[in-house]
Structure formats: C-alpha cells, structure tokens
Amino acid sequence: MTRSLLLSLLLYFTAFHAGFSATERAPGEPAWLPPLAEGSAPNCPEHPGLREFRSEVVAYQDITSAIAGSGRREGSTCSRQAALVLTVAGRETRIPLENAAKRDFSIIDFSPDKQYLLLSLEISDPVTASEELESQELGLIRLSDGKITTWSIWKVLGWKACDATIELQGFLPDGKPVIRARPSIWSSHPRPNCVSQPGLFSFSPAEGYSERLADATKVIRYGEELHSAKRSCKADPDLAAQCFTVHGRLDFYNGGPTTRIWVIGTHHILGVYDEIVPENVSGKLDWNTDVFADFLVCPFTRGNQGHMQPVCIESARNVRTVPRQ
Numbered sequence: 001m002t003r004s005l006l007l008s009l010l011l012y013f014t015a016f017h018a019g020f021s022a023t024e025r026a027p028g029e030p031a032w033l034p035p036l037a038e039g040s041a042p043n044c045p046e047h048p049g050l051r052e053f054r055s056e057v058v059a060y061q062d063i064t065s066a067i068a069g070s071g072r073r074e075g076s077t078c079s080r081q082a083a084l085v086l087t088v089a090g091r092e093t094r095i096p097l098e099n100a101a102k103r104d105f106s107i108i109d110f111s112p113d114k115q116y117l118l119l120s121l122e123i124s125d126p127v128t129a130s131e132e133l134e135s136q137e138l139g140l141i142r143l144s145d146g147k148i149t150t151w152s153i154w155k156v157l158g159w160k161a162c163d164a165t166i167e168l169q170g171f172l173p174d175g176k177p178v179i180r181a182r183p184s185i186w187s188s189h190p191r192p193n194c195v196s197q198p199g200l201f202s203f204s205p206a207e208g209y210s211e212r213l214a215d216a217t218k219v220i221r222y223g224e225e226l227h228s229a230k231r232s233c234k235a236d237p238d239l240a241a242q243c244f245t246v247h248g249r250l251d252f253y254n255g256g257p258t259t260r261i262w263v264i265g266t267h268h269i270l271g272v273y274d275e276i277v278p279e280n281v282s283g284k285l286d287w288n289t290d291v292f293a294d295f296l297v298c299p300f301t302r303g304n305q306g307h308m309q310p311v312c313i314e315s316a317r318n319v320r321t322v323p324r325q
Contacts, residue, residue, distance in 0.1 A: 030200045030215045032180060033169050035106035036223050039067030040124060042231065042274075044078035049237030053274075054085075057227040060110035063088050063143065064226065065117060067097070067105050073237065084119070088143055095146045097121075108177075109170040110143075110223045117141040118177050120168045121150060136166050138177060140205060149205070153179060156203050157210050162194035169200070170219045176202040178219050179210070228282035231274055233298050233312035243298040243314055246270070250281065250291040251324070259285075260308070261295060270297060271308045278316045293319040 039055030055067040069082040082100035084107075086093045097105055108118040123135035137150045153166050156179070163184040170178055182198035200213040234243055248261040248270070259272040277285060285291050297311040 029198045030180060030213075030217065031219070032167060033219060033221055035108050035120065035168075036221075036225060037065070037067060037107040037229070038104065039069055039082065039106075039229070040104045041069035041080035041082040041100040042071045044071035044073045044080060045237040046073070047237040048073050048075070049235075050232070051236055051238075052232040054230050055105075055107070056225050056229050058107055058223045059226045060114065060223040062090075063110060063114060065107055065110075065223075066227075067107065068094070069100065084117075084141065084146075086117070086141070086143065086146060093146050095141065095148065106168070107223075108168045109221055111171045111175050112173055112220075112222055113175060115143060115175070116171075117143060118168060118171065119148070136168075138168060138179070138203065140177070151203075151205075156208075157181070157194070157201060159194045161191055163191050164194040170221060172202055172217075173220070176204055178202055178213070178217075228279045229276050230279070231276050231312065233314045236298065236300075236312065238300055239298050240301050241299050243296055245294055245296050247294050248292070250277065250285060250293065250295070252285070252287050257310075261297070261311075261313075264292075268303075269308045270311045273300060273310050273312045277313055280319055281313075281316050284319065284321045288324050290322045290324050291319060292322065293317060 036058040037056035039053060042051050042053045045051050051071045053069040057064055057066045064087045066085045067082060068085050072079045080101040082097040082105065084095040084097060086095060097103070102123055104122045104124040106120040108120055110117055119139035119141060121137040121139050136153050138153050138156060139148055139150045141148050164181045165183070165185050167180040168177065169180050172178060179201045180198065181195050181201060183193040183195060199215065200217050201210045202213055203210045246261065246263045248263045250259065250261050252258050253260050257271040257273070257275055259275045259277065261270040261272065263270065281291055281293065293316040295316050296314040298314055300310040303309055
C-alpha cells in the first residue's frame, strides 16, 4: 500500500471521528481532490521471478496514462523499476521514472491545453524526519516528447526549516499547477508548521515562483479513470499453493490489510495483498457496500486455522452487491 493511500485512510477515520465525512471539509477550508492514479515499483518477490503492477489507467480525450512497475528477483539480486506509460493519439511511449525503488508516484491530472501531465514524486521510505517532511517533488511531463522536469515543492514555495502536508491538486485554467498545503499531520514533527491552516498555491514554472490563491478557488479535474489498478497474481513467484475458488464476501475492515474476504459458511478470513481487486469489483466496493462473488484467489501462505491468510485475487465471477448493514 502506498503512503498516499495510508494517508487517505487516516484522513477518512479522522474525519469520521470529527463528525463529518471524508468528502466534506471544515468551514472555509479549500476543497481537496485525490490523485487520478497512484503507483510504484512493487517489492521484489522472495523467490526468483517477476512481479508486476499497473496503476489505474487515466485519460483526457485521446491521451491515456498509467504507472507500470516491476520487481524482479534473480538469485540475491533485486531489481525494481517503474515507468510512466503514455499513449497520445494511439502512440504509446514508456518514460522511465528514476529512483523507482525509493519513490511512490501519483498522476494528478492533465493540463487543460493537453500539453502537460502533472506528477507527484515522493520518497516512500525516508531515513530521517527531514527527508520525510521535504520528500515531495512536483513533476511536469511534456506530452509532446515525454520530457520530465521536476521541482522541490519546498523550494517552489520558498520554505525553509518548517513542516507541512502537501497535496498536488491539478491545474488552473491558465495551466499553472496548484498545490494544497496544510499543517503537518505528524504529531512528532520537530519543526514549526509552514502554514497555520490549509491553503492553495499556484506555481508558475516559467517564472519559478508561487502565489497564494483564494480558499474558494475551484480546481477543475480534466482527466478521469478508465481502468482500475491491477497486479500480477496467478504468476506471482511467492505463491505458496495452487489458486482456488471461494464464495465469499469482500469488505473494507479497520486494520491491515483493509480489504478482506470472508469465506461464507466458515470462520476463515482472507487478507487481500496490496489491496488490489479485479476491475469488475473495484467500482462497487466501498465502506457502505458488501460485495459477494466467486473469487479465484492465490495464497501466499499455507492455510492456518485461526489466522488470516494473505492472498491476491485473480478474478471474480457472479458479482453482486448488498448495502452493508
């Protein structure tokens, strides 16, 4: 699970306990838009072989994009790679993403003139608090040739020795990227906050400066999701046994993994590795809905009574949904 997803879940439960839903916000607080897609290079398997991942596929008119990642084990060697897969007018280009073993990537949105793609690049496993709190970069991919230009968000905003939680939001109609900044969510951060309350900032790449926007500024989302994320399952090198079919109920749960299957008629619970589910299920699953289906699952451990068994889901058939009671 990426750190962005963990933060989203934290925000969900914080909002719930505060008495408002995750889609609402405090009075006067600028609206928040989640990334269109999130991805990274998956961890290498413990056994020799290849593990692959593809983020959500997103589109704006005739342009599509996704993040593809792989982790390959050869003997004691682990190789992790990621690339931005970009298709413009039917022509596909794969743009390598540097330092993929240490970064998570988020596709934020396409520019309104279809010239750029906004990308968030974030250190996924920082060593120090300073790296944690200054770990994000803003990336602009020029769609005409795939060239990536990156900026440190802290330098863009002119901040030094202060902390904040940063969320890239998209583009203004004039093509300037928008940054949402708010006080740090980390209770143990050692430095003062960069901002006292959530706010929006625009960034001008040509001039290299940023400016504060009115809280009521609306950021329009130009892209949309076409396909949900997927990963290699049946061919994963670390499977402990043959795949098998269960009739079960798929739900979100508190704790990890969040996504689990109850095998109907038993006390057996399956934990879904990486939280990724088949596309014919992903659009139906939420905190208020139970999803029943015949799931083809592949186990990463042998079954052990009384313990949750980690699996990936290869496919789902006979899918139906029921409002959660």
